Amino acid sequence: MEEYNPFAEEVELPEQESLSARAGAVLLKKVFAAFAKFADTVELEVGVGVLTITAHDPARSMVARARLSSAVYESESAESGRAMNVSLAHLQQVFKKARPVQAVRISSTSERRLRVEFGEEGERFYSKTDLCTYQSHIEDHNRLFEACATQEHKAKAVLYVEDFVYAVDDLCYFNDAVCELSASDELAITFRAVGYSGEAAIEFPADEVEEDVSINVSPTLMKRIIPALKIGVLARVAFSDNRPISFTIDLQSIDYIQIYVAPSALADD
Secondary structure (H helix, E strand, O other): OOOOOOOOOOOOOOOOOOOEEEEEHHHHHHHHHHHOOOOOEEEEEEEOOEEEEEEEOOOOOEEEEEEEOOOEEEEEOOOOOOEEEEEHHHHHHHHHHOOOOOEEEEEEEEOOEEEEEEOOOOOOOOEEEEEEEEOOOHHHHHHHHHHHHOOOOOEEEEEEHHHHHHHHHHHOOOOOOEEEEEEEOOOEEEEEEEEOOEEEEEEEEOOEEOOOEEEEEOHHHHHHOHHHHOOOOEEEEEEOOOOOEEEEEEOOOOOEEEEEEOOOOOOOO
């Protein structure tokens, strides 16, 4: 599967800024808060009409990417492939200023600074913050996503996020449990937690099952993706034996959040 390239189109762009986007503040605030549950920094990429936010946890047992276009009102990128690595703690602090219907402008003022502006100069409320950035590792992120995206999945299902959250909360009741995700040719997907103190199982209908599949995943990792899932209403789940589990949350228009979670044999909590 070819990696999505938001800079593929050749467009004449201004030279005064290398990265700039104006987007809905509330959606960005939710994405940053969700990614902060498992990551310390995010990579911000701006293309024509699209803002891409990528992050992974320190152990690289999960990687996530949000692709936002309908929430991006205007964007500019004078340098193809331009990305900036920013602290999520700092972004969350800045985005506390976000108001419900307000837009935010994100731009790079220099090689090492990211500017976040709420409102416009001269308006009743205008805020400007310059944040330090770190060395970008976007190429590493892209390799991770490419490796995950090229894998075939033997079981697929579309779940209501509300139901999935309930299942994870129920299964994680047993702190010592191992969470098992399985699918059968009867078109059923089962989440099961087995621990010394008890066990629980919840079953959902599957959309496609090529063959029986069973995979273990850390309950801790499952809990960490809940805030990201809650941004949407439906989540598409796909998995195979000993392969990263794929979660896709469809947002407005063609926007989405893609998350890959390593099976417990590969994850390092």
